[in-house]
Amino acid sequence: MTKPLDNAAPLDSKALATLFTEARTHNGWTDKPVSDETLKALYDLTKMGPTSANCSPGRFVFVRSPEAKEKLRPALSSGNLEKTMAAPVTVIAAIDSEFYAKLPVLFPHADARSWFTSSAAMAEETAFRNGTLQAGYLILAARALGLDTGAMSGFDKGKVDAAFFAGTTWKSNFLINLGHGDPSKLFGRLPRLGFEDACVLA
Numbered sequence: 001m002t003k004p005l006d007n008a009a010p011l012d013s014k015a016l017a018t019l020f021t022e023a024r025t026h027n028g029w030t031d032k033p034v035s036d037e038t039l040k041a042l043y044d045l046t047k048m049g050p051t052s053a054n055c056s057p058g059r060f061v062f063v064r065s066p067e068a069k070e071k072l073r074p075a076l077s078s079g080n081l082e083k084t085m086a087a088p089v090t091v092i093a094a095i096d097s098e099f100y101a102k103l104p105v106l107f108p109h110a111d112a113r114s115w116f117t118s119s120a121a122m123a124e125e126t127a128f129r130n131g132t133l134q135a136g137y138l139i140l141a142a143r144a145l146g147l148d149t150g151a152m153s154g155f156d157k158g159k160v161d162a163a164f165f166a167g168t169t170w171k172s173n174f175l176i177n178l179g180h181g182d183p184s185k186l187f188g189r190l191p192r193l194g195f196e197d198a199c200v201l202a
Helices: 013-021 036-046 066-075 078-086 099-106 113-117 120-144 157-164
Strands: 058-063 089-096 148-152 170-179
Touching: 013 120, 036 058, 036 120, 058 066, 058 120, 066 078, 066 089, 066 157, 078 148, 078 170, 089 120, 099 113, 099 120, 113 120, 120 148, 120 170, 157 170
Parallel strands: none
Antiparallel strands: 058 089, 089 170, 148 170
C-alpha cells in the first residue's frame, strides 16, 4: 500500500502554469498522435481523484479511430465539427446511471449500494455530480501528462447515446478533445471573475 504524503509542499510555479494559469482550451490540433498507453496512463491518474463514497460513476470513451469519429460526426454542432474531427482523440465523458452496482467492490465496508437503489433521484444526482468531477480530473491529468484539452458542449446527447451507448446504462455528459494543441488557433484568453465577485469568507 502506498503511504500517503505527509505535509506535501505546494507545486512550483511551472507546475501551476501547466495545470492552471497558462493552460488553455484548444480549438486546433497538430497531427501528433496520442498512444493507447498514454490514454491508459491518463485514466490511471483520473481514477485516483476522490468521489463521494468512492462511487466513481465516470465512464470515458476514447474516440480515436476514423470509424468511431464518423459515428460521432452526426451528433456534433457545426461549430464543433471541424476541430473535433481533427483532434487525435475525442473523449466522451459519460456517467454510468447504475454506478452503484460497483459499490460492493469500491466501498466494501458499508452497504452503500442500498443508498442509491432506494432513491433514483439521489442516484441520478450523485452520478452527475461525481461523473462531472471525474471528467474535470481527466482534464487536469491530461495537462499533467503534456496533453492539451478542449472541453465542449455543443452536441446532441441523444445521438451520442444512441451511437455509443445503446443497450447500456451509460449516458453522455460532455465531450473533451484531446491531443497536442496548435497554438496558432488559440482564441484570446477571456476574463475571469475576481475573488470578491465569486467568493465569500464566512
